[in-house]
Amino acid sequence: MTAKLVISAEHAAGLALLKRLRQQEKPRLRLSILAGSTATVLLILSWYLIALLIQQVVLAEPASTTLQLYGGIIVSLLLTRNLALYWQEQLAQTASNNIRANLRQQLLQAWQATTPASLQQQAASSHAGHWLEDTDALDGYFSRYWPQQQLMLLSPLLILAAITVSNWLVGLLLLLSAPLIPLFMSLIGMGAEQINQKHLTQRQRLAGHFLDRLRKMALINRLGAAEQVKAEVASRSERYRQLVMKTLRVAFLSSAVLEFFASVAIAAVAIYIGFVLFGAINFGPAHSLTLASGIFMLALAPEFFQPLRQFAQSYHDRAAALAAATELAPQLLPCTLLTTQPLQLQDTNKTAKAFACRDLSVNTATGRQICQQVNINLNLGQCLLISGPSGVGKSTLLKTFAGLQAPAHGQVCVGQLPVTQARVFYLAQKPWVFNGTLRENLAVLSPDVDDDALLAALNRVGLATLCPSRVQLDKPLTERAEGLSGGQLQRLALARVLLSSFDIIVLDEPTASLDLASRKQIIACLAQLKRQHALIIVSHDAELAKLADQQLILTAGDKHVAA
Known part of the structure; x- marks a missing residue:
């Protein structure tokens, strides 16, 4: 029956x-x-x-x-x-x-x-x-x-x-x-x-x-x-x-x-x-x-x-x-949103596109608690740094902030919208590319941009030598990114941000496993991005800590320390 x-x-x-x-x-x-x-x-x-x-x-x-x-x-x-x-x-x-x-x-x-x-x-x-x-x-x-x-x-x-x-x-x-x-x-x-x-x-x-x-x-x-x-x-x-x-x-x-x-x-x-x-x-x-x-x-x-x-x-x-x-x-069917009620933020002129979470609790897939009752307000032009020992759950928390995973409890919003409905850019430890030209990979999130804007974005992230003219924009890329170093791949992903209208940028270990020169270029690029965006970064890098206006330190034992 x-x-x-x-x-x-x-x-x-x-x-x-x-x-x-x-x-x-x-x-x-x-x-x-x-x-x-x-x-x-x-x-x-x-x-x-x-x-x-x-x-x-x-x-x-x-x-x-x-x-x-x-x-x-x-x-x-x-x-x-x-x-x-x-x-x-x-x-x-x-x-x-x-x-x-x-x-x-x-x-x-x-x-x-x-x-x-x-x-x-x-x-x-x-x-x-x-x-x-x-x-x-x-x-x-x-x-x-x-x-x-x-x-x-x-x-x-x-x-x-x-x-x-x-x-x-x-x-x-x-x-x-x-x-x-x-x-x-x-x-x-x-x-x-x-x-x-x-x-x-x-x-x-x-x-x-x-x-x-x-x-x-x-x-x-x-x-x-x-x-x-x-x-x-x-x-x-x-x-x-x-x-x-x-x-x-x-x-x-x-x-x-x-x-x-x-x-x-x-x-x-x-x-x-x-x-x-x-x-x-x-x-x-x-x-x-x-x-x-x-x-x-x-x-x-x-x-x-x-x-x-x-x-x-x-x-x-x-x-x-x-x-x-x-x-x-x-x-x-309408998907289940990460929050059912929008947050009532104060001073809407300054925080219209701010990132906020209220009473946030996050668990791993196995049910282990990562953090509990976290409250954060992050405005444009500010940076939140998340740090902690390996395996504590930093990447899981970052995915929750990006709207890729539902929290166990609480709300995550961007302005008056739940994070699942907001424009949030998530940069994983290994950025993705697909089989196509350099132009297609750059413009994947903003297909209407012209070649001049593409070259300007590459120049801002320090990739001018990779693509000095329009001709090199037709250079083929594979999904394994052969011919690109880890630093170049990270900067290519950041160039996508510059060409799009994301206000919240979430990055997972953006400087990990990079050489010194690439690491400095990434940090310099993030410092520029911070001026007009809100950054949420998972990293152990002491240089990145200098960019942070707020810091969230995760520790073992289901505890956290906010600074």
């Missing part, structure tokens, strides 16, 4: 997400439905004129001008119908593209608002699956399923009205046969939806399993377990293939049910019209049936079921989209 409730709640969240995304492009989707309905009306008019033309050709000898007039109108109607169908597809596809682009932006914002610790609870392959495959799985729902769901009602009703005007008995026959198709398709679709949900979960597990094996490939080779791992991956892939084929079998069964009932209904209409025209049936509205009306109704009978066929073809898109939305919905 509990499992059913959980699944129901997850599906409800997925449905709510699909509805919210649909609202973003509802005007365009409605225009798509209008274009599809217009195409149906044009089709009815075209077949009506074609039926009249056939009757005149068979039973009379129409003039050439009449044939040309009928032919011109019919061709015009068919061309206009094709144009309406084109706009239907274009509008729906544009809506789908916009929805998926907005969804990816929302995913980015949600991931940026959460903490790295929370992101690491899921494998990187899972996040990649959400960004790529799960988001793309929504395409069929918005571009095909939802518009066709509306047209499945509108188009058959328009055709049914036209047929009923010609012969109410044929209209009644189609009306009685139509509900059977959605009924049986729904019964089959429920099973397909459950299978597709399992299919999505299995795919994510397989992707994570495969990525984990790739990451440990060197260790696997050293252990001589390559063949064993190869067999394991092949076995899981085979289970995944079987699940996919099971989903496809259910989808084909749904199409078979549709075709069976549609064929029976169309055959019944054809038999009735044939017997009436031969004079074998005289009851009901048989006396009013003509060759033109018979051809008209017989031509429209398959078109009556065509929207249902198209809906059946796209029905699996709903199952795929619902499964994907169920996975995406938790990713878009």
Whole structure:
């Protein structure tokens, strides 16, 4: 019972997400439905004129001008119908593209608002699956399923009205046969939806399993377990293939049910019209049936079921989209903030962007207490130095100050905002770079800056010799930063700060393991940064202690000393 409730709640969240995304492009989707309905009306008019033309050709000898007039109108109607169908597809596809682009932006914002610790609870392959495959799985729902769901009602009703005007008995026959198709398709679709949900979960597990094996490939080779791992991956892939084929079998069964009932209904209409025209049936509205009306109704009978066929073809898109939305919905939930109430700071003119913490307690991942009831106020132009013996928890405390880890108790704010919503630059002991040019690595946090600003920032941090001109900005860098010393890498990260608008800069051992010249350049750069920023530094360096306006000394035994 509990499992059913959980699944129901997850599906409800997925449905709510699909509805919210649909609202973003509802005007365009409605225009798509209008274009599809217009195409149906044009089709009815075209077949009506074609039926009249056939009757005149068979039973009379129409003039050439009449044939040309009928032919011109019919061709015009068919061309206009094709144009309406084109706009239907274009509008729906544009809506789908916009929805998926907005969804990816929302995913980015949600991931940026959460903490790295929370992101690491899921494998990187899972996040990649959400960004790529799960988001793309929504395409069929918005571009095909939802518009066709509306047209499945509108188009058959328009055709049914036209047929009923010609012969109410044929209209009644189609009306009685139509509900059977959605009924049986729904019964089959429920099973397909459950299978597709399992299919999505299995795919994510397989992707994570495969990525984990790739990451440990060197260790696997050293252990001589390559063949064993190869067999394991092949076995899981085979289970995944079987699940996919099971989903496809259910989808084909749904199409078979549709075709069976549609064929029976169309055959019944054809038999009735044939017997009436031969004079074998005289009851009901048989006396009013003509060759033109018979051809008209017989031509429209398959078109009556065509929207249902198209809906059946796209029905699996709903199952795929619902499964994907169920996975995406938790990713878009508001993250838990490190503080629930903003701090009421005094003198807002001077402390509008100040760093503060109130009654802060921080624990390690194992539950060991690092500090308790810490209160700090740090304004722009000031520096807080955190020191203490190795292993006492300085880096953990620093991550809490940077908003990367939630405290055990208390609040951390920048101005009136919780630190998770503020712009805080965190510089780890080993700054990160990625595969790209020097320009791309410098401008990663400020993509709109020009080359002159990049060169000026490098000059301020003492890297003018590394990049004396614009040409060197195209120098390639790898994620391992080959060709850069530790000091150059630290200064490159500081140059990023100068190019961006961060007010609070958090640094973890910025001068550790550096030579004397690099160390002096880093300290000089930090002294410049302090003039317009608030610095929070973890270090044992006595020279950095000269920059400190406040100092927090962590000691063993869950105690701290503030100076």
